[in-house]
Amino acid sequence: MTQIESKLDPVTFEVLKNAFGNLVDQMSEQILRTCYSFVIYCRDFSSALCDVNGDTIMQGSQDIAVHVGTLHLTAKAIIDTFKDDIHEGDVFIFNDPYVGGTHFCDVRIVRPVFWKGEIVAFTLTNGHWADVGGTVPGSFDISAKDHFGEGLRITPTRIWSKGRYLGDVANCLVANMRGAEDRLGDLRAQAEATMVGQREFLRLVEKYGKDTVMSAARECQDYVERITRSRIAELDDGTWNAVDFIDQDPGQPESLIPIRVKMTIKGDKVFYDLEGSHGYIGCFLNSAYPATLSALVAGTKAFFPDIPLNAGFFKAFDIKVPENSVVNAPWPVAVTGFCSGVYEKVQAAVIDLWSNRMPERAMGCAFNLEYLLIGGWDRRPGFDSFFMWYDWMAGGHGGRAHKDGCNATAAVFGLGLSIQPCEGQERLSPVLTSEHAIMIDSAGPGKHRGGCGVVKGGTVLACDQSVMSYCCDRARSIPSGIWGGLPSIPQGLWKNKGKEDEAYLGAIFSGVPVQQGDTFIRPSAGGGGLGDPLARNTNKVLEDVIDEYVSVKRAKKDYGVVINVIDQEMLVYEVDLAATEKQRAHIRENRIRWMREDPEQVRDKLLAGEIDDLDVIRRHGVIMDWSTREVLPETTRQFREMMEKRTVAFWD
């Protein structure tokens, strides 16, 4: 039984712990109600209370995962920069990913809280601003190789000095951004939120006394560290490895970009070592250290959902990342797309490692976070203004130990990040949505299948000087299955599909011109399956077919379940048990051979119409350029190597 050491009585401690949580949630509520960036409004923001050293005492209960583990670095960056030059009434602004931020769009506001002339805490908010300048609207320039074109880098900067608002500084910053007025609004909303935090913290200090509140702040961290360590201590010691991949380094010959995570559990500590991860790459999917740290922490947190988040949690982990790598890119390498690149992969690798440590909480790989941006001049009747259609989708999560993955859910990157309503988008931008629906067969097959992905498309209406950019990944590093489960589908966008000038633009591109009448469509992937799909209950497959989550064709090919359609209108279907048994035996007999078949022969079969794209992936583990249907040999070799370990090894 845990020994309880505390200077505070249990009631005071519990009351103050809850009060700290209440305080940060109040800050979040204020931001949500007054912000100007729709990205923030959709909950891409977080709030924190930090102690005098900058360590987080408490983070908001509904905060986005991706900011976890970076907020204390932000506070520390301010402390390190200004040292003794921090005064009552000062407020600081910051977004530098290289020393404690995530990417430029995440703008942080930090307020030191003073009591009788000395600092007692920091309150901090972080919000994803809709634009922070740079070459493309929304500040997601996939082609950027360094940060200079990505957007404005704000190193620690004073924005209020002893209570005086430094309008000149603020104007200089927002003048470099699209929608300067709105950005000042965001600044105001966030600064006021830190004020709310200050007010509440000082209320506590007045009521309970400074020493009591300060010790409660310290004990909150000790408490979280204590719980975390005791949970880890319950697990077996050992070392395990996981790998996941970014699709490619655009300037280089085709090959997946490996991100490796080695996890060691020893006693009550966890060691993460990312040695062996690829060097930084020539596009913005790299990540700087803070964001990588966040991915490791957030991925781990999914296995300890009930532990509150503060600096105490991080103290149970030791982290090592190689210099100049894709997971620790140095200044000035571009990192804005880290969220679709490194972040997703590190998190997926961590979830994979823990899935094997805590099988009852296992989960296959989820779809990849994606952002599609169309920006330019709105020329609809009555409009003559700059527009930005900035869209992200829900997708499928991986299959789980005893149930299917979640259909159409926010990215693991941030489960609180809500998608935008199409009706709001249609009002604000010359884009008409053609469909926003769950995509049939998008889920990775398994005993417990992945969740289904979503497909969303649209038509561009009257506009000019408009371009489209896409920040995504996993057109090649397709969300994989676990314990014998199969991968889902590749992500990537088609322009004018089915028309003469149709083009597959892939999962990362920027600045592609669009004009009135152009159409586009892209899926978000489903999640990877968990367990052998041939072991899936036939009735579950039947139910999926009735609901059109799975087609009759793929029920047969992926699950070996033969279903006869008796009366579609009345939903009368039946499983042909004899044919199913035969089909399952046939697949069982051949599937390992299929998975090792010569990729070029697979391609021949595809071109001959004997098999389709999903067979290429799920049956043969072959990865192609999806527009030319050329085999990518090295990518295929790496993908198959992974599938052998994650999937084939579990087949009987």
Added chain:
Amino acid sequence: MAKFRTAVDTGGTFTDIFVFNEETGQVHIQKVPSTPDNPSRAIENAMETAKVNMSDVNLFSHGTTVGTNALITRDLPPTGMVCSKGFRDVIEIRRSTKQDLWDHYKDVPPPYVQRRHRLEVEERIDYAGKIVAPVNEQEARQVAQTLKKRGMKAIAVCFMNAYMNGINEQRMKEILQEEIPHAYVCTSNELLPEIFEHERFSTCLTNAVLGPVVGEYLDDLTGRLKGMGYKGDVLVLHSGGGVLKAETVAKYASRVASSGIAAGAIAMNQTAQLCGFENAMGLDMGGTSCDVSLTYNGELRMNKEWEVEFGYPIMYPSIEVITIGAGGGSIAWVDQGGSLRNGPQSAQAVPGPACYQKGGEAPTNTDANLVLGRLNTVLLDGRMELNKEASEKAIKKLASRFDMTTIDAAYSILQLANANMCDALRLISVTKGYDPRDFALVAFGGAGPLHAAYVARELEIPKVIVPRYPGVHAAMGCLLVDVRHDLTRTYLVNSNEAKLDDIETVFEELEVEAREMLEKEGVPEENIKLVRNMDLRYIGQWRNLTVDVPKPIETLDHALKIFHTEHERQFSWSNPDQVVEIYGLRITAIGRVPKPAFKKNETTANTQAVAKETRRVYFERAGGFVDTPVYKRTDLPSGTTFTGPAIIEQLDTTTVVPSAVKVTVDEYLNIIMDINA
């Protein structure tokens, strides 16, 4: 001869009855077990038990959990959905978020209708309300026939941008009604012409699944009441704090889904007004949870959206109620980090607190109250006995973890429960810019009055009101409400381009519609009250703020000034120089229902109360256990005053009066505690 007004609040466990005799001013209360298989039966039973002759009743008002229960248990009629081509999954994709951000094994419940029964029809309206494609008649008829063959009893029609133009939805509805004459059909436009597809579709679908459920229930109830001789209207409480007549309810079925919760808040508001408080908060603490609500300047705080299950909002205005897991049965425990916690898990009725001796071994708030002498070992006029030794044993086990005495541990448990309730009250007050020091606290429910004085002291709330019948307070709320409809229109224009005439025109259209609804329900002209609201925000902001505006609006600037002031009050900043976006216009249509006039009692100054006994009760400020007078509530006439420590017992609750707190019994027999005395 008609002389009674009755209100019935049907909860999960009990059905509460509140009967008011208009001639004598007497009140009769009754609690009978609910009959979940057919809630009407409990009402019938209760009326008989209360010996109320229904032909003597001239007003019957009802709060019900029928809708909520149907949604939670998914005991719903076969329902289909017809959507625009490409959008049948809006209801399943939702806004894509999960309630628990870290637990990948905690899922959002599935939509109320499976994908197989969500069918699509080619049609499209654009953002401006222009028809991009009319309804494909052939496809529509095919869809209708399919739904008919599948035996659908209810159908929701949900088309994109229908908030701008409902013509395609209307056509689809006609076709469905032609093909399936007896089905319950509703469209998103007629229910809620507001932007954002998921929220509108969700409201429409919830309405569709509940339409037949609520309709059949009320038909049954109306029939029974009629059979018993009742000739008046059956009024049903809705989440917005008003009532609808039974025949209107079916059309707006989703409005009554949180009927019961609203009742408590309404009663709180009425009691506060009666006692002369314009600002008050409600603390409704029962066995498993605690509901808090707030009224400011006599108006209950409202929400624009709420939900029974996460992910499926119902976008009708609803009284804001925050529910937390703090009740008499909430369990105190030690977590893995060694921290003492209280709730949200509850021992519920079975196994119950340790002192019930029904198998529960975990210490609860009830056990702590018993150990400290605050609760009597005999409750409900001797119908229930509590075992104090069992409570002591349970708490002692917990105390040993902290090197505490059993008494200190019991006291700590209650402090935590109080702190949790304070957090909830803070969320509804301080967070929204209200200062608790300007409020009174109305405490009710079985456990509210046990804790209220301490909660008030912590938040510096100066007064606590304990109503005469705390246990059936919510039922009384049902008796005190007006007919209420909420009409809304999305109206997007910037303040620098807005034309006042046009705004007036839209308001007038809504007012005509509102008046027609009330007239149809037989509300006489002199009892109609229409209130105008505007949804406003600074241009670029994403949330809007609803403010009351006068009729007529004299100048737009005047309306904007109201907005700036409210923004300043709630968020500590405003920007009068910035352009404001008008987002929506709303009308609250109220049909006043005559209220009972509660009997005022004669007050004799400085009436001395006589304690029925003395008990050892723990009060920290008194230095521990002290001899404490225990009063019977029925022995406290109006005008009684005394100073704590004291305990006041009545059939349905126990009130704790801490040291130095002054008690006054007012002319309506409410207990008023002056915390700062």
